[in-house]
Amino acid sequence: MISYDVARFGAPLQRFERPTPQPTGSEVLLKVLAAGVCHSDIHIRSGEYDLGGGKRLNMGERGVKLPLTMGHETVGEVVALGPNADGPNAGGVKPGDRRLIYPWIGCGACSVCARGDENLCTKPRSLGVFLPGGYADHIVVPHARYLLDIGDLTPAQAAPYACSGVTTYSALRKLDPAVLEREPIVILGAGGLGLMCLTILKAMGGRAIVVDIDAKKRDVAQQAGALATVDGAARDAVQQLQAAAGGPIWAAIDFVGAPATAQLALDCLVKGGKLIVVGLFGGQITLGLPTLPLRAITLQGSYVGNLAELRELMALVRRARIAPIPISTRGLEEAQSALLDLEHGKLIGRTVLQPAF
Numbered sequence: 001m002i003s004y005d006v007a008r009f010g011a012p013l014q015r016f017e018r019p020t021p022q023p024t025g026s027e028v029l030l031k032v033l034a035a036g037v038c039h040s041d042i043h044i045r046s047g048e049y050d051l052g053g054g055k056r057l058n059m060g061e062r063g064v065k066l067p068l069t070m071g072h073e074t075v076g077e078v079v080a081l082g083p084n085a086d087g088p089n090a091g092g093v094k095p096g097d098r099r100l101i102y103p104w105i106g107c108g109a110c111s112v113c114a115r116g117d118e119n120l121c122t123k124p125r126s127l128g129v130f131l132p133g134g135y136a137d138h139i140v141v142p143h144a145r146y147l148l149d150i151g152d153l154t155p156a157q158a159a160p161y162a163c164s165g166v167t168t169y170s171a172l173r174k175l176d177p178a179v180l181e182r183e184p185i186v187i188l189g190a191g192g193l194g195l196m197c198l199t200i201l202k203a204m205g206g207r208a209i210v211v212d213i214d215a216k217k218r219d220v221a222q223q224a225g226a227l228a229t230v231d232g233a234a235r236d237a238v239q240q241l242q243a244a245a246g247g248p249i250w251a252a253i254d255f256v257g258a259p260a261t262a263q264l265a266l267d268c269l270v271k272g273g274k275l276i277v278v279g280l281f282g283g284q285i286t287l288g289l290p291t292l293p294l295r296a297i298t299l300q301g302s303y304v305g306n307l308a309e310l311r312e313l314m315a316l317v318r319r320a321r322i323a324p325i326p327i328s329t330r331g332l333e334e335a336q337s338a339l340l341d342l343e344h345g346k347l348i349g350r351t352v353l354q355p356a357f
């Protein structure tokens with residue numbers, strides 16, 4: 001099999017050729033049909049995240065072993081099943097089935113995994129981060145229960161739901177359902193995640209005001225059905241947001257995660273409001289502790305999403321016929337140039353790699 005791996009943090013991806021693995025135990029071997037290129041792959045390849053205040057999160061210290069095949073937004077076609085892959089919860093998958101792969105896999109043995117939040121396991125085995133992912137022509141999945149039906153979506157359309165899709169859906173699910181249905185939500189950042197959030201929220205029956213400092217991205221959000229858009233850099237951004245909402249703002253989701261966006265979100269919330277931070281841009285804010293009790297504000301982080309949420313999302317996508325986000329495809333051998341273009345802000349929507357067979 002062929003894969004494009006991080007052989008050294010910060011260095012270009014390197015092509016590897018290895019024997020195609022045979023599935024053992026409950027494993028399933030799939031041929032990769034589509035592998036989304038995600039913004040977090042830029043951080044993984046670089047080997048670090050900026051945590052603010054000069055602190056950095058080091059991927060090597062976090063347990064990422066090189067060489068690593070990245071790629072956590074993968075759709076594949078089942079090729080072979082391990083001898084025990086047919087057990088309960090396997091969903092009866094068989095060779096030839098096309099499936100979206102849930103990548104945020106945990107240890108499977110701890111209490112967090114037992115309650116279904118494998119994405120929060122402290123011994124993660126996430127595909128494309130700790131175990132080999134989809135920047136390859138084949139991929140091994142530990143158990144068939146991580147495989148989801150894509151209905152009549154194309155592999156390239158379905159792939160991004162494993163990361164940007166479930167990430168935005170999980171953030172939305174952290175809001176009170178009554179708020180989600182009745183109140184406009186403020187979405188900060190009109191990049192891939194923000195637009196995905198807007199389309200999913202609309203499919204759930206909600207409305208959103210979208211904030212971005214880039215006028216072009218605000219236009220795209222407006223065309224995608226935002227209630228209103230606001231320039232986050234405007235001096236009166238808070239007033240504009242409150243005017244657009246036509247009432248108090250109960251919830252904001254920050255897909256940027258920069259000091260300016262988090263601060264704007266906190267400033268616009270009403271008493272009892274909630275801010276969900278998803279973006280990993282980096283930096284820090286100063287928060288007066290009394291504002292938490294006095295304004296009864298909830299500040300919550302959200303990291304990808306769990307398997308049940310991805311199942312719910314795929315059911316919603318099939319039912320509501322969500323308008324697909326713009327997707328462009330490239331050959332697997334262009335993995336490195338796709339990553340660089342994403343890093344330099346040259347990509348609109350999602351880029352998906354497709355190996356040639």
Ligand SMILES: [Zn+2]
Pocket residue numbers: 038039040041072163164
């Ligand atoms: Zn991702």
Ligand SMILES: [Zn+2]
Pocket residue numbers: 106107108109110111112113118121122123
């Ligand atoms: Zn676990």
